[in-house]
Amino acid sequence: MLTRLKGASIYDPVNNLNGVCGDIWIRDEYICEAPDSPEKADVTVDLEGRILMAGAIDIHSHIAGGNVNNARLLLPEQHMAERGAFSTLPFSAAKWSAHDTGYRYAEMGFTTVVEPAVLPINAAQAHAEFADIPIIDTAGLAIVGNDDFLLRMLRQREEQSRINDYLAWTLHATQCLGVKVINAGGATAFKFNQRQLLLDDEVPMYGMTSRQILNAVQRAVVQLGIRHPVHVHCNNLGIPGNVNTALDTIEAADGLPMHLAHVQFYGYGNDGASGFSSGARALADAIMKNSNITVDIGQVLFGQTVTISGDVMRQFDARHIASPNKWVVWEGEDGGGGIVPFRYRPKNFVNALQWAIGLELFLLIDDPWRVFFTTDHPNGAPFTAYPELFRLLMDRDYRNQWLDRINAKSADISLLPHLDREYDLNEIAIMTRAAPARLLGLDDRGHLAAGAIADIAVYRPQADKAAMFGKAELVFKNGALVVEEGKVIRSVQGKTHAVSPEFDRRIETTIGDYFDRYHLMKMDHYKLDPQHLLETLGSELVFH
Amino acid sequence: MLANASHPLIDGLIGDLLDCKAAARLAENFGGTIDHLHGNAIARNLRIYQQGGWLISSMGEVRNRADLVILVGEELEATHPRLQEKLFESPERLHASAPPAIHQLGHDCLDLLSVVRARLADKPVQSDITGSDELITQLSASVYPVFVIGCLPEQSAELIIRTCIGLVRDINETRRAALLILGSGEGDTTAQLGTTWNNGFGIRTSHARGFPEQDLEMHAGSRLLESGEADLLVWISSLSTSPPPQVRQSTLVFGHPAMVFTHGPPDIFLPVGVPGIQRAGYLHRADGLRMVPLHKLVDSTLPGSITLCEHLISQEPRTC
Structure with a gap:
């Protein structure tokens, strides 16, 4: 079928279209060249006055896996369903279910979302949940850096090429798109009753520092040619003064590509009477100076949420601030994690400053190709609050209204009143479409050139940017119309993306022996088999 | 039977992830409630x-x-x-x-x-x-x-x-x-975790009012059967040959092909493939951290419970 999307204002930064009025043509699942004659269209959709972009891509959102699912179980009161009409779509009334995740993302025009924390031993469940998330495409990042096998290799000073083989094998075993390092060595140190691990602290038993683990993984990712740079959750998350940790980590990257996740949680100085201040200026300057660094923000927005993290050391430390007062900490093979509910309050000095620091970073980092739109769902706020964040970034007056409502001291010391920048539509299209596709190595999306998959979002221009981006007027997924007037009208099966770098298969002899000695299962039983995933879960993998 | 039931109880769930998904889908489509054989222990x-x-x-x-x-x-x-x-x-x-x-x-x-x-x-x-x-x-x-x-x-x-x-x-x-x-076994961990990402809550979740509601007391399967609030028992048990409880409600069983009915046969018995023998699947390890892949070992013409459930749902899809 040939569809003509006619006369929209097109924002496609990859192809230098900045609000140009024109047509986009779709043949079946893909964007195609315009035919010789417009009469050839089977369907023409008149989009005059509308804004058209590629489907949005979220590079860091906790949408699947054991930690997320256990948070659902812990907090039934946070997602009580509402009485009301329900559609015929499966589980559309089940809030915070896998289905709800797909529907809500699609309504906003998001078509690809990355779960950034797949613990390898839990990878099968993450894929099972991915397969039940409708419409959107998904991918996972495999957690490494607390895995005993890797730490042993480093302790034994194995050659980098062997470490590369092991990391490629991990991706092969977990069917993920890239790797994530969470407080490298931190979960291991916590197992030995250490309560903090700095970048240059030694991990007990293993004799190497967090920095050395990070460097080894980073080199492996570069040498294996994995497109997504190592995705880093730094040490010392959430601690006043931790901006220095982020600055040291940027320096440790040594010019090689590195992605720093949810940097708002690392934008903290320790100046002032309260010992808590904004470190956003120093962090933004360092990011601007180091073109090898990309970041996502992890913006805080006010309200009830729950923090879900593989940083078990940090989550244990946060138990005292749980609100409501309940928390979960768990440990497992090669990692751990924790679930701590939390309410960000606008009148609370720390929370209000966290909110301001996130926005400062968004506005001070003047390169939308290297700063990404996230709330670290649900850690800073649930992704369903994205419309609010679009508005805060695009509407200075709205931001200033908020400054009058938050804690006065936080507003006073914040840089926000002095930041006039407003994101424009082209910058939004870069930050939420073009740049994420490039960062993840997904060349078939994030733009609208012929050959790209037809993931397309159409918005009605409105002064209220929250309303505009909260409900897309139309969304196409792989060429199929799935959203109309901000409501899902059809559910389609999404796909899961992964990479499959080459490696020396001889490492499987060593890994297999390791499994026989220390695991509860055989290595072959641990690895995910794409055919088995497809037959049982209906999970279709796409390799890049 | 499903279409005419005003409140079906989908219970047992002695199965793998696909059986539990089938149960969650059935409950949603037919306005029922799900529970597990060991629901009391899970709920506690x-x-x-x-x-x-x-x-x-x-x-x-x-x-x-x-x-x-x-x-x-x-x-x-x-x-x-x-x-x-x-x-x-x-x-x-x-x-x-x-x-x-x-x-x-x-x-x-x-x-x-x-x-x-x-x-x-x-x-x-x-x-x-x-x-x-x-x-x-x-x-x-x-x-x-x-x-x-x-x-x-x-x-x-x-x-x-x-x-x-x-x-x-x-x-x-x-x-x-x-x-x-460690729990009680018999698929309890999978029933709890696998239904949670589908309906948001896990077992003892009812769709009787058109949206999922969990209540660990009110939605206990045994209570719904004893009180008569549930008027149909759907028993899913692909891993155990033990029969469903003897109840006064009509009973529909998606069961292990060698299930033994000591109290007489149910109203309908649909034998289904056994995960890990006659079909592939997944089952959680007792700690819930790992899902263990189950492989098909022998050829079988028996359908999986999820295939049967999807077929039933397609015959009688939810319309409102």
Whole structure:
């Protein structure tokens, strides 16, 4: 079928279209060249006055896996369903279910979302949940850096090429798109009753520092040619003064590509009477100076949420601030994690400053190709609050209204009143479409050139940017119309993306022996088999 | 039967992930409620979890790190026959040179645990109890003690588990310790986790009002059957040959092909493929951290329960 999307204002930064009025043509699942004659269209959709972009891509959102699912179980009161009409779509009334995740993302025009924390031993469940998330495409990042096998290799000073083989094998075993390092060595140190691990602290038993683990993984990712740079959750998350940790980590990257996740949680100085201040200026300057660094923000927005993290050391430390007062900490093979509910309050000095620091970073980092739109769902706020964040970034007056409502001291010391920048539509299209596709190595999306998959979002221009981006007027997924007037009208099966770098298969002899000695299962039983995933879960993998 | 039922109960769920998804889909489509054979135990643990959370370990961590295991509950080998071999007798361990010391506690351990907790927290106790010195000495000397909790009698289970959770929290203020809660087996972990990402809540969730609502008391399968609020029992059991409970409601069974009906056959029996033998699937390990792939070992013409359920749903799709 040939569809003509006619006369929209097109924002496609990859192809230098900045609000140009024109047509986009779709043949079946893909964007195609315009035919010789417009009469050839089977369907023409008149989009005059509308804004058209590629489907949005979220590079860091906790949408699947054991930690997320256990948070659902812990907090039934946070997602009580509402009485009301329900559609015929499966589980559309089940809030915070896998289905709800797909529907809500699609309504906003998001078509690809990355779960950034797949613990390898839990990878099968993450894929099972991915397969039940409708419409959107998904991918996972495999957690490494607390895995005993890797730490042993480093302790034994194995050659980098062997470490590369092991990391490629991990991706092969977990069917993920890239790797994530969470407080490298931190979960291991916590197992030995250490309560903090700095970048240059030694991990007990293993004799190497967090920095050395990070460097080894980073080199492996570069040498294996994995497109997504190592995705880093730094040490010392959430601690006043931790901006220095982020600055040291940027320096440790040594010019090689590195992605720093949810940097708002690392934008903290320790100046002032309260010992808590904004470190956003120093962090933004360092990011601007180091073109090898990309970041996502992890913006805080006010309200009830729950923090879900593989940083078990940090989550244990946060138990005292749980609100409501309940928390979960768990440990497992090669990692751990924790679930701590939390309410960000606008009148609370720390929370209000966290909110301001996130926005400062968004506005001070003047390169939308290297700063990404996230709330670290649900850690800073649930992704369903994205419309609010679009508005805060695009509407200075709205931001200033908020400054009058938050804690006065936080507003006073914040840089926000002095930041006039407003994101424009082209910058939004870069930050939420073009740049994420490039960062993840997904060349078939994030733009609208012929050959790209037809993931397309159409918005009605409105002064209220929250309303505009909260409900897309139309969304196409792989060429199929799935959203109309901000409501899902059809559910389609999404796909899961992964990479499959080459490696020396001889490492499987060593890994297999390791499994026989220390695991509860055989290595072959641990690895995910794409055919088995497809037959049982209906999970279709796409390799890049 | 499904279309005419005003409130079907989908129970049993002695199956794998695909069986549990089938149950969740059926409940949603036909306005029913789901529960598991061991719903009482699951609901009790879930209630404790939802009220305060906990600090837990995994089977692999216990195998590799624990230097002291406090077994809470008797006859663990009945529900977890390979526990001893897999967790406590491994010749090689990552962070321990010798197998863990095992401290077995019986069903009547509540007073002992309470006294130990109080004494470790330097709180006064009215009267000490035999065995507390020994357990305190062991706990104090241990680097990573783990309380492994199996089946417990209903009347004391909740307080025992809460006391263990409290003990573990107290110890972790300065040292390390954890719980390992094993459950009752028969697919209970998969039923709980696998339905949660579908309906948002897990078992004892009802769709009778058109949206999912969990109530750990009201939506107990046994209560719905006894009170007559459920007018149809759908029993899903692909892993066990035991029959469904004998009830006055009409009964529809998606069951193991060798199921034995000791009280007479149900109204409808649909034999389904057994996961891990006649079809592929997934089942959670007892700690819930890992999903174990199940492979098809023999060819079979029997459909999986999810295939049958999808077919039934397509015949009678929800319209409102």
